[in-house]
Amino acid sequence: LAKTTQPISMDSYEGQEVNITCSHNNIATNDYITWYQQFPSQGPRFIIQGYKTKVTNEVASLFIPADRKSSTLSLPRVSLSDTAVYYCLVGPPGGGADGLTFGKGTHLIIQP
């Protein structure tokens, strides 16, 4: 599975837009890009998934350039409750037989 690189931590303030970029230089043709959010003492929660270009849902947008070697998760107008760890994953959309491969994620801290 393709390895991902993302910042260890980020800080922002309430009401700001937050962009978290993930590098995945070895992404395979069949790989999807999926982002999960995890709060302390909870399981990861699916945020968004995409293959190319731009995907938007009610909580986030995902921007994927044409070469697919990176992706950017965009969280509009963050609030304190968005403080969490965000994981970028690359691989089969459902994880396949090998499961999902998580890195250490990005610890996002939102301040008042």
Next chain:
Amino acid sequence: DTGVSQNPRHKITKRGQNVTFRCDPISEHNRLYWYRQTLGQGPEFLTYFQNEAQLEKSRLLSDRFSAERPKGSFSTLEIQRTEQGDSAMYLCASSPPRTGALKTQYFGPGTRLLVL
């Protein structure tokens, strides 16, 4: 609540004891995964079931670990002769058959194990 459920949520045990965790996946999800997560790390894959068949096991799953999904619905993860290094959050996830527009895994709240 129709999400993935796990029981117990917390378990404290003494070294050498056996423990068993249960996972109830989302109804009609035929794929079930177990992960382990230690502090400061992302979840690590342990094993995968498609229906009742265990199709993949990570090398992290030592012979003290066993998982079952007897009827293709709920699953159990048993750890025998627990060690302090087994202390972690054990997460279960399920996903639907490979049809439909969105294919992803849905995680339960986890079982936090502390081995004294």
